[in-house]
Amino acid sequence: MSLQKHNKDTYPAIRSFVRHHGRMTAGQRHALGCYWQDYGIDFSRQVLNLKAFGDFSQVVLEIGFGNGETLVDMAASYPDILFIGVEVHRPGVGRTLMLAQARDLKNLRLVEYDAVAFIDTMLPANCLDRVQIYFPDPWHKRRHHKRRLIQNAFCQQLHRVLKLQGLLHIATDWFPYAEHCIKVLVSMDNYRNLAVAGDYVEKPDYRRETKFERRGRRLGHEVKDLLFAAT
Numbered sequence: 425m426s427l428q429k430h431n432k433d434t435y436p437a438i439r440s441f442v443r444h445h446g447r448m449t450a451g452q453r454h455a456l457g458c459y460w461q462d463y464g465i466d467f468s469r470q471v472l473n474l475k476a477f478g479d480f481s482q483v484v485l486e487i488g489f490g491n492g493e494t495l496v497d498m499a500a501s502y503p504d505i506l507f508i509g510v511e512v513h514r515p516g517v518g519r520t521l522m523l524a525q526a527r528d529l530k531n532l533r534l535v536e537y538d539a540v541a542f543i544d545t546m547l548p549a550n551c552l553d554r555v556q557i558y559f560p561d562p563w564h565k566r567r568h569h570k571r572r573l574i575q576n577a578f579c580q581q582l583h584r585v586l587k588l589q590g591l592l593h594i595a596t597d598w599f600p601y602a603e604h605c606i607k608v609l610v611s612m613d614n615y616r617n618l619a620v621a622g623d624y625v626e627k628p629d630y631r632r633e634t635k636f637e638r639r640g641r642r643l644g645h646e647v648k649d650l651l652f653a654a655t
């Protein structure tokens with residue numbers, strides 16, 4: 425089995441996540457043991473050759489895919505696109521492996537690691553057609569805002585790996601976070617907001633409803649989609 429070690433000391437000090445060592449089901453454990461070799465990318469210091477995964481028309485990266493429902497559904501709907509998902513929540517990775525294997529997906533790869541480190545270390549420049557970040561942890565408290573994923577430095581990092589005109593798609597049900605994201609991205613002169621009227625776009629058809637989205641809607645939150653192009 426080629427799972428990386430899960431030593432918390434290997435993660436960078438600044439984190440956008442808390443690693444909950446949630447209970448894993450037998451199915452998730454089994455999937456991690458059996459299917460990682462088909463879908464997993466082990467974290468290493470080596471830059472990836474994405475062509476090695478096959479001949480795909482586009483490459484899409486999803487950061488924080490949670491239980492993988494949406495990611496697997498999208499990968500099944502767009503077999504000509506290579507989807508790479510990054511998530512630190514191990515039971516979520518296990519669940520996603522179960523779903524991917526059940527649908528015999530050939531266009532999905534998973535990374536169980538901090539997305540910030542993965543992107544910085546393993547992705548070559550200008551390799552992505554889209555980065556999707558759906559319902560990132562909003563870190564509500566002001567003193568935690570520094571843990572938000574969407575910050576100028578990280579968006580610069582994303583810009584490095586996006587192709588010219590590649591898309592950064594964010595969805596959130598926490599309006600202050602949506603406003604924060606707009607503020608960050610509008611302040612950067614290498615992103616262009618694709619919203620036609622106002623700051624937000626209609627939900628693109630390709631985005632499927634996520635678990636956190638359902639939760640947000642149950643709580644009465646309005647969902648905002650942001651779509652920016654790298655320029």
Ligand SMILES: C[S@@+](CC[C@H](N)C(=O)[O-])C[C@H]1O[C@@H](n2cnc3c(N)ncnc32)[C@H](O)[C@@H]1O
Pocket residue numbers: 439440441487488489490491510511512513516537538539540557558559560561573634635636637
């Ligand atoms: C609020 S959940 C949303 C999950 C899923 N996108 C959804 O909408 O159901 C945010 C997820 O992002 C993951 N996450 C946060 N920071 C991350 C990072 N730096 N690298 C990888 N995953 C991260 C968390 O583990 C968590 O599963």
